[in-house]
Amino acid sequence: MNNFEYVHADGLESAATFMAGHAEAKFIGGGTNLVDLMKYNVEKPTALVDLNRLSLREVEEMPDGGVRIGALVTNSDVAYHSLISARYPLLSRAILAGASAQLRNKATTGGNLLQRTRCVYFYDTAVPCNKREPGTGCPAKEGVNRSLAILGTSVACIATHPSDMCVALAALGATVQVTGSKGDRSIPFAEFHRLPGDQPEIDTTLQHGEVVTSVDLPAIGFAGHSAYVKVRDRQSYAFALISVAAGLELTDGLITQAGVALGGVAHKPWRNAQLEQELLIGKPANRDTWHIFQQALLAGAHGFGENDFKLKLAPVTVVRALEQAAHEGAQA
Amino acid sequence: MDLLTTTAQKSSFAVKTAITVNGSLHELEIEPWTSLLDLLRERLQLTGSKKGCDHGQCGACTVLVDGVRVNSCLCLAVMHDGADVTTIEGLGSETNLSPMQQSFVDHDAYQCGYCTPGQICSAVGMLHEGHAKTEDDIREQLSGNVCRCGAYPNIVAAVKHLMASGQEGTR
Ligand SMILES: Cc1cc2nc3c(=O)[nH]c(=O)nc-3n(C[C@H](O)[C@H](O)[C@H](O)COP(=O)(O)OP(=O)(O)OC[C@H]3O[C@@H](n4cnc5c(N)ncnc54)[C@H](O)[C@@H]3O)c2cc1C
Ligand code: SF4
Ligand code: FES
Ligand code: FES
Numbered sequence: 069m070n071n072f073e074y075v076h077a078d079g080l081e082s083a084a085t086f087m088a089g090h091a092e093a094k095f096i097g098g099g100t101n102l103v104d105l106m107k108y109n110v111e112k113p114t115a116l117v118d119l120n121r122l123s124l125r126e127v128e129e130m131p132d133g134g135v136r137i138g139a140l141v142t143n144s145d146v147a148y149h150s151l152i153s154a155r156y157p158l159l160s161r162a163i164l165a166g167a168s169a170q171l172r173n174k175a176t177t178g179g180n181l182l183q184r185t186r187c188v189y190f191y192d193t194a195v196p197c198n199k200r201e202p203g204t205g206c207p208a209k210e211g212v213n214r215s216l217a218i219l220g221t222s223v224a225c226i227a228t229h230p231s232d233m234c235v236a237l238a239a240l241g242a243t244v245q246v247t248g249s250k251g252d253r254s255i256p257f258a259e260f261h262r263l264p265g266d267q268p269e270i271d272t273t274l275q276h277g278e279v280v281t282s283v284d285l286p287a288i289g290f291a292g293h294s295a296y297v298k299v300r301d302r303q304s305y306a307f308a309l310i311s312v313a314a315g316l317e318l319t320d321g322l323i324t325q326a327g328v329a330l331g332g333v334a335h336k337p338w339r340n341a342q343l344e345q346e347l348l349i350g351k352p353a354n355r356d357t358w359h360i361f362q363q364a365l366l367a368g369a370h371g372f373g374e375n376d377f378k379l380k381l382a383p384v385t386v387v388r389a390l391e392q393a394a395h396e397g398a399q400a
Numbered sequence: 401m402d403l404l405t406t407t408a409q410k411s412s413f414a415v416k417t418a419i420t421v422n423g424s425l426h427e428l429e430i431e432p433w434t435s436l437l438d439l440l441r442e443r444l445q446l447t448g449s450k451k452g453c454d455h456g457q458c459g460a461c462t463v464l465v466d467g468v469r470v471n472s473c474l475c476l477a478v479m480h481d482g483a484d485v486t487t488i489e490g491l492g493s494e495t496n497l498s499p500m501q502q503s504f505v506d507h508d509a510y511q512c513g514y515c516t517p518g519q520i521c522s523a524v525g526m527l528h529e530g531h532a533k534t535e536d537d538i539r540e541q542l543s544g545n546v547c548r549c550g551a552y553p554n555i556v557a558a559v560k561h562l563m564a565s566g567q568e569g570t571r
Contacts, residue, residue: 069433072413074415100474169541173525174474
């Protein structure tokens, strides 16, 4: 690990001012991803700004019927919070399917959004990687890519975003609230993470120095019909190969609201709200509907060798999650 | 020679940090890049907490920070100013074992013992959290503690015994 300066943010403005003067500084929340990457010399910040003294630890109901989750609320506290487990069971289940209890106790909501890929080349400073060192190449395409993307890839990078929580947030249609020296912004979840394109070193649309202050959930939480299905190499404490978060609202067997997102397939949680409108809303909640939807959602998917199995696994996982959501209610 | 102290004296980055470990307050100058695990083991000579992977993957370094179980290898010590840390040494001693330690002994819940301090701190933290109800819950919620000897059945038995007795594992 390199040497670095350590400071506390005692307010959002002072944090922004410090960041403006330190191009290589980073915020730290729980540290479970950043410290790990610093130990590998993948991240080499010159200064760390500790956010933990900021008052961003509340889970609160909003006037619009939604719920605001402060950026410093730990993953455990979100998952077990009564408002979340009762109204957004999909989110609780996705969080509890990730990492370990110890890690969830430390990991924060903001940090989880900004965790980086688990691509093995990204972690190994002895080999090229466009995400770590732009322009050096992407050995994963012809190499170890079992866990990597099948959708939205670019010539430059085929990495996946590894978060479980974010897959549920995408399906729920959350909003990320951020603040920085240029003021406050609300970022729709679909626009928070980005595809790699020719700049795989940039994971999100957050600017340097901007702090995530909260994640806001909309009023509709799919409490009646939702499922999080995570397929992985072992039953616990393993990243997703494929995961699907599915939420439905049904009236007389017809779908009135839907949110479906996939993890483990792309550089960001994979959701297509327009296809949901066209192929799910107003349709009967049955296997034929799931099948037609799955085909459209996964159109254009392609593998890179080791991860070819995902081309078969993704469709059945989407169908299974929707079937579970429709029939078993809030089950994992 | 205490390498960490020597470099700390030279470093302009060191941060004053007051941290309570097993009931004793330590007022220290700590380099920001020191993990809580390294502070405990190298500087405070509390070698009960183990370094298995140093990357959050094994749980051998699990300690309780303000009663909450975390991986001390991924904690920066300077982020724990004012914190109250409990390690395996703080749970009990050879002559006065805590209930969880005693239950591990009674159920033969270790082989080489390397993962055991982390297992015990994690199990104590889990009972305190109070979300585990069944044997399957215990397995799931202790999955962050890897045992390469495979002592899992007896670990689960030890924890289940204590859970059934309604105790939390600390004295
Ligand atoms: C062994 C292991 C297994 C894991 N398994 C899983 C898994 O199965 N599923 C899963 O989803 N995750 C898994 N994780 C990842 C874990 O969820 C993340 O490490 C965690 O969510 C990161 O949160 P943090 O608060 O610790 O982030 P930090 O490490 O503190 O920060 C991560 C990044 O976010 C930035 N940041 C933090 N907070 C803010 C903020 N408020 N505003 C702006 N920037 C911010 C930091 O600058 C940094 O770049 C695993 C991790 C480990 C080590
Ligand atoms: S897939 Fe992305 S992260 Fe992995 S080696 Fe290629 S450029 Fe790097
Ligand atoms: S040493 Fe901390 S988790 Fe392995
Ligand atoms: S007893 Fe040997 S690693 Fe668990």
